[in-house]
Amino acid sequence: xxxxxxxxxxxxxxxxxxxxxxxxxxxxxxxxxxxxxxxxxxxxxxxxxxxxxxxxxxxxxxxxxxxxxxxxxxxxxxxxxxxxxxxxxxxxxxxxxxxxxxxxxxxxxxxxxxxxxxxxxxxxxxxxxxxxxxxxxxxxxxxxxxxxxxxxxxxxxxxxxxxxxxxxxxxxxxxxxxxxxxxxxxxxxxxxxxxxxxxxxxxxxxxxxxxxxxxxxxxxxxxxxxxxxxxxxxxxxxxxxxxxxxxxxxxxxxxxxxx
Amino acid sequence: xxxxxxxxxxxxxxxxxxxxxxxxxxxxxxxxxxxxxxxxxxxxxxxxxxxxxxxxxxxxxxxxxxxxxxxxxxxxxxxxxxxxxxxxxxxxxxxxxxxxxxxxxxxxxxxxxxxxxxxxxxxxxxxxxxxxxxxxxxxxxxxxxxxxxxxxxxxxxxxxxxxxxxxxxxxxxxxxxxxxxxxxxxxxxxxxxxxxxxxxxxxxxxxxxxxxxxxxxxxxxxxxxxxxxxxxxxxxxxxxxxxxxxxxxxxxxxxxxxxxxxxxxxxxxxxxxxxxxxxxxxxxxxxxxxxxxxxxxxxxxxxxxxxxxxxxxxxxxxxxxxxxxxxxxxxxxxxxxxxxxxxxxxxx
Numbered sequence: 349x350x351x352x353x354x355x356x357x358x359x360x361x362x363x364x365x366x367x368x369x370x371x372x373x374x375x376x377x378x379x380x381x382x383x384x385x386x387x388x389x390x391x392x393x394x395x396x397x398x399x400x401x402x403x404x405x406x407x408x409x410x411x412x413x414x415x416x417x418x419x420x421x422x423x424x425x426x427x428x429x430x431x432x433x434x435x436x437x438x439x440x441x442x443x444x445x446x447x448x449x450x451x452x453x454x455x456x457x458x459x460x461x462x463x464x465x466x467x468x469x470x471x472x473x474x475x476x477x478x479x480x481x482x483x484x485x486x487x488x489x490x491x492x493x494x495x496x497x498x499x500x501x502x503x504x505x506x507x508x509x510x511x512x513x514x515x516x517x518x519x520x521x522x523x524x525x526x527x528x529x530x531x532x533x534x535x536x537x538x539x540x541x542x543x544x545x546x547x548x549x550x551x552x553x554x555x556x557x558x559x560x561x562x563x564x565x566x567x568x569x570x571x572x573x574x575x576x577x578x579x580x581x582x583x584x585x586x587x588x589x590x591x592x593x594x595x596x597x598x599x600x601x602x603x604x605x606x607x
Numbered sequence: 608x609x610x611x612x613x614x615x616x617x618x619x620x621x622x623x624x625x626x627x628x629x630x631x632x633x634x635x636x637x638x639x640x641x642x643x644x645x646x647x648x649x650x651x652x653x654x655x656x657x658x659x660x661x662x663x664x665x666x667x668x669x670x671x672x673x674x675x676x677x678x679x680x681x682x683x684x685x686x687x688x689x690x691x692x693x694x695x696x697x698x699x700x701x702x703x704x705x706x707x708x709x710x711x712x713x714x715x716x717x718x719x720x721x722x723x724x725x726x727x728x729x730x731x732x733x734x735x736x737x738x739x740x741x742x743x744x745x746x747x748x749x750x751x752x753x754x755x756x757x758x759x760x761x762x763x764x765x766x767x768x769x770x771x772x773x774x775x776x777x778x779x780x781x782x783x784x785x786x787x788x789x790x791x792x793x794x795x796x797x798x799x800x801x802x803x804x805x806x807x808x809x810x811x812x813x814x815x816x817x818x819x820x821x822x823x824x825x826x827x828x829x830x831x832x833x834x835x836x837x838x839x840x841x842x843x844x845x846x847x848x849x850x851x852x853x854x855x856x857x858x859x860x861x862x863x864x865x866x867x868x869x870x871x872x873x874x875x876x877x878x879x880x881x882x883x884x885x886x887x888x889x890x891x892x893x894x895x896x897x898x899x900x901x902x903x904x905x906x907x908x909x910x911x912x913x914x915x916x917x918x919x920x921x922x923x924x925x926x927x928x929x930x931x932x933x934x935x936x937x938x939x940x941x942x943x944x945x946x947x948x949x950x951x952x953x954x955x
Contacts, residue, residue: 510656511689513676515703516752525702529693 373587380581388581394566398589401562404478405546408486409493409539416494417535421527423494424501438495441488450555453480453487457556480556485546492541500534501527533601540597547590608632609653609756609787614662618648623811626662630756630789630804635782637802638791641834645811646791647686650758653789654683667755682754686761688745690733696744697729703752715751723747723777739770743777750781757781759790763797775800795835796908799823807831828953829874838912838922839877845869845952854952860918863894863947873954879912879924881949885942886933893944897921901939904930917943 380388388394423435441449457463457474467474474480504527512522528535550564558565563586571579614626623645630636638646651657653664655676664672671679691699697716704712720726723743733741742762749757762778763771778801782788792798798805799819806816807830815827826832832840843854845867852867854875862875883889888896899917906912911930913923921943935941 505689507685507687507689508691510676511683511685512691512702514654514656514679514681514683515748516677516680517702517705518677521705526691530691 376580376587377584380584384581385584388585393561394563394582394585397561397563397566398586400478400481400560401547401564401586402589402593404482404562405485405489405543407478408482408489408546409543411482412486412490412542413493413539416490417497417528418523420494420497420535421501421523421531423498425506439491442491446488446549446551447555449488450484450552453484453552454555457483474556476557476559478557478560481553481560481562484552484556485549486542488549488552489542489545492545493535493538496538496541497531497535500531500538503534504530536597536601540594540601543597544590544594608665608667609789610663610665611653612663612665614649614652614659614664616648616652616657616659618657621645621648621811623648623652623659626811626813628806628813628816630787632667632787633785634787635801635803636787636789637798637805638789638808639793639795639798639805639834640808641793644793644808646793646808647760648811649808650683650760650789650791653756654681654758655679656683680752680755681758682749682752682756683758684742684745684749684760684762686764688741690736690741690744690748692733694733695729696725696731696733696736699733699744699748700729700751702748719747719751723750738766739773742766742774746777746781750786756787756789759788761791761793763792763794795823798835807834809834824878825951826876826953832874832876832953837876837878839875839879839882839919841875841919843873843875843952845871845873852952854950856919858919860897862945862950864950864952865947867952867954871952871954873952876951876953877921877945877949879922880910881945882921882923883944884913884915884923884925884929884933884935885944888942889944891944892946894947895943895945895950897943897945899941899943901935901937901941903937904935913941915941915943 423431428434444452454475455461457467457480459465459468459473459475464474467479472479474483508526508530509522512526513519517525548564550568553562554565554568561569563582567579567582567586570582609630611629612627614623616623626649638649640646648657652659655671655674658673662672663670666679666681671681691702694702700716700719701712704715707715716729717726720729723746725740725743725747728736728740728744733744736744759778763774766774775797778788778790782801790801802819804816805819805822807814807822807826809830815822815831817825822831823835826835826837829840841856841860843856843862845852845864846855846861847853847869852864852869853861854864854867855861856875862877864875883891883893888898897917899915899921901913902916902920903914904911905914906927907924910924910926913925913930913935915921915923923943929935933939
């Protein structure tokens, strides 16, 4: 009897939490009429911001994946001095306040730094540029990819890699034909997390680039300039777009799991 | 020919110490030892998965001590097979043939899979295969690259009896094809049934190397004798009576031995099949005639093991027909005859 009572209390607490998450989102969903949503979807400013958000986050994810995935393999396979410190550095962006992260990244890429000077010579400036937005997004979202990929490589038995070596494969070939395919589930889920986290970033991005506007910045601007009623339809639209992407990627993931 | 010279390897506190032996081309070489003896680590050193701290490895004239794994031409079949789970059997077999013409890959897979009886499995994923099938795939995948030496890590462990005998004949067949093999096992019967050369290992050391006959008939020390299944093995001290050496065991059983120095201590060893049992004392050339009582009779693949108390507990190995003819049973009074030449004294 006592145990049942406890289950009831815990279930009610759980229900409250679900309500806390779902309530505002559902409230938001029903805040705007379909007509209003349709109208917002036609707004070039909104369309451009959504395209920009998706493309910068995707570009950042893919670009950084090239280095992050092999790095994760190193983290999974080798012991080296200061490894704990390295792991802590990777997790740093998760705990830094995101506006502070934006300030940090800005200090790294602004005009008077070597990176800023190099980009000026290439004819653009990171600040106020999609490339800068991409860097800010990647800075805060990279830990999700690295940690997921590292877990993925850890789950691949090292013996399979060794077996591949004894079959005459070079270490590079072993990485691409054994380690990577077998860790792919975790890596894909890390890519999804990094992409999603990048898209939803506001604090770091707004410091690097107010313009061009990614959707989270646009929502903020509509709210501060025009009020809640104007921010709601953009928010709903953005959430819907993100959900569609999310579902597509989740579907891909579940297919990979089956095979 | 594979030649190991003075291999030392410290692996997390476990030491392989001064390992030296030679495996000739066409040998079926058995590394025999209990678990934890360092056999698998030694295989890893030969394959290149672990690098020795000192010493050298030479394979058919090439120094492979520091050569990368993938260039050694050493094939290793892991105990758990290590088949790639994300590739079909066919792609597993093709893995080692990367870069060869498509037609040649196709031909080799066809020939190898027919040879090992896995032709039906080529389109299957490893998760759908049985343990025995996985083993054949693992062997095929390694053999297809035509390794100069084939390393097998406990290939018959965790197999049921029927599967084991099938795999044994498969391994014999591979060996008859001219393949040089090093086979790691803890089972002396396996060693006897397959190997033409045996090295006994314990605690990271090679204790003895030789033909099965040499190792099983002249074990160099107590561990080897005990490990290869000789059960009549007693600590003893030599006493000379009228110049004739007798070994006195700790329980005061006196056994006539062929040679030995007075007060020399060591072990007495008698192979079970060298003991003759009879209903009455035999008048024969055997110098040791002992009275005893049967304690237990156990059937083994090699015959019946008759355990007799005669001052020491001695195991005699005789055929089942003999047990039935002599109507032996627990408690039967019996005589043992052992020739002094069959009693081996090994000094410490």
